[in-house]
Amino acid sequence: xxxxxxxxxxxxxxxxxxxxxxxxxxxxxxxxxxxxxxxxxxxxxxxxxxxxxxxxxxxxxxxxxxxxxxxxxxxxxxxxxxxxxxxxxxxxxxxxxxxxxxxxxxxxxxxxxxxxxxxxxxxxxxxxxxxxxxxxxxxxxxxxxxxxxxxxxxxxxxxxxxxxxxxxxxxxxxxxxxxxxxxxxxxxxxxxxxxxxxxxxxxxxxxxxxxxx
Amino acid sequence: xxxxxxxxxxxxxxxxxxxxxxxxxxxxxxxxxxxxxxxxxxxxxxxxxxxxxxxxxxxxxxxxxxxxxxxxxxxxxxxxxxxxxxxxxxxxxxxxxxxxxxxxxxxxxxxxxxxxxxxxxxxxxxxxxxxxxxxxxxxxxxxxxxxxxxxxxxxxxxxxxxxxxxxxxxxxxxxxxxxxxxxxxxxxxxxxxxxxxxxxxxxxxxxxxxxxx
Numbered sequence: 134x135x136x137x138x139x140x141x142x143x144x145x146x147x148x149x150x151x152x153x154x155x156x157x158x159x160x161x162x163x164x165x166x167x168x169x170x171x172x173x174x175x176x177x178x179x180x181x182x183x184x185x186x187x188x189x190x191x192x193x194x195x196x197x198x199x200x201x202x203x204x205x206x207x208x209x210x211x212x213x214x215x216x217x218x219x220x221x222x223x224x225x226x227x228x229x230x231x232x233x234x235x236x237x238x239x240x241x242x243x244x245x246x247x248x249x250x251x252x253x254x255x256x257x258x259x260x261x262x263x264x265x266x267x268x269x270x271x272x273x274x275x276x277x278x279x280x281x282x283x284x285x286x287x288x289x290x291x292x293x294x295x296x297x298x299x300x301x302x303x304x305x306x307x308x309x310x311x312x313x314x315x316x317x318x319x320x321x322x323x324x325x326x327x328x329x330x331x332x333x334x335x336x337x338x339x340x341x342x343x344x345x346x
Numbered sequence: 347x348x349x350x351x352x353x354x355x356x357x358x359x360x361x362x363x364x365x366x367x368x369x370x371x372x373x374x375x376x377x378x379x380x381x382x383x384x385x386x387x388x389x390x391x392x393x394x395x396x397x398x399x400x401x402x403x404x405x406x407x408x409x410x411x412x413x414x415x416x417x418x419x420x421x422x423x424x425x426x427x428x429x430x431x432x433x434x435x436x437x438x439x440x441x442x443x444x445x446x447x448x449x450x451x452x453x454x455x456x457x458x459x460x461x462x463x464x465x466x467x468x469x470x471x472x473x474x475x476x477x478x479x480x481x482x483x484x485x486x487x488x489x490x491x492x493x494x495x496x497x498x499x500x501x502x503x504x505x506x507x508x509x510x511x512x513x514x515x516x517x518x519x520x521x522x523x524x525x526x527x528x529x530x531x532x533x534x535x536x537x538x539x540x541x542x543x544x545x546x547x548x549x550x551x552x553x554x555x556x557x558x559x
Binding site for chain 2: 137148161162169177205207214313316320330333335
């Protein structure tokens, strides 16, 4: 079997393996760049609206999705706050009650949902006919979490069927946590940071004290 | 040249290439896991001290470093707030003035420094003889940044020479941003999150308003 032909077969196996490794590496590097971009957006002193818009744009691009929607809580309602591609008429206007539709279910249950086809048939789905996404095949819907609390939901939609990978679901979970933290960070005026002791905050923290300052 | 021997040479090239790709993929996946862990730590309602300790532990492990030290600002002083491996006697006690030593220089200049050998000879280094790290060969020192402000410094030390990769420096920059955001997040009581409108915060944000709330 130690012939040129046998070698040619093995070469082929190696080439396929290398191509697959290259593809996975590229995808991992895209994911790292996404995390780094979000982190940079968080630590800069930018407008919150610009920041969340930049994040949904990045997520849509990474997911090769048809759209990415961010809903945030306003008391017991979820309000559409950012959209990629942008849809200014819908932002601030589309509202769901907690528990209403798939998005409301995700917020109430604090659980991710991923449907790869016929998402519009899911019993939790509610057709508003307000958004074209209500007729799409695939959706992944992830809670936005801050300090253990659900404060919103991020949805990624594919017009056609899309089998979400474990990596994608993990990434979106992290994005949900990052947006949650961002919503807290944005409430603090940068100048207020000069007046506090960051060391004292850490050194004096215990399970009671850390949340009281 | 189309002989079994020529093929064997090519096989070898492919195997080396695959091994290198596997190594890079593994490193990228480690980096993703690190980001995900830090994000999870941020979004949970944990003690700040436990959280920063967990982060320096993760960084030390990822960097295969001999130690990772986190200093945070207390007015114009940098105070050692976490250490991996743990050194309880030094935490809260070791203090540097802004501009003092390499760490103080990084905080004042808001610039990363990476020295791969003989770090103790750097003119900015100041020997305190308090910490064994002052005699180590390699250091990378990165500002901890919150909303564009330096609030601390994170140092990674190697006892022997260590050529820091671009990936490592980018990762540490991101970790610095994440810790900065965490310090703000930890100031907000989780219960306070129930009383505010996250949607209104985003929808009403403009360059003036976003920092005032």
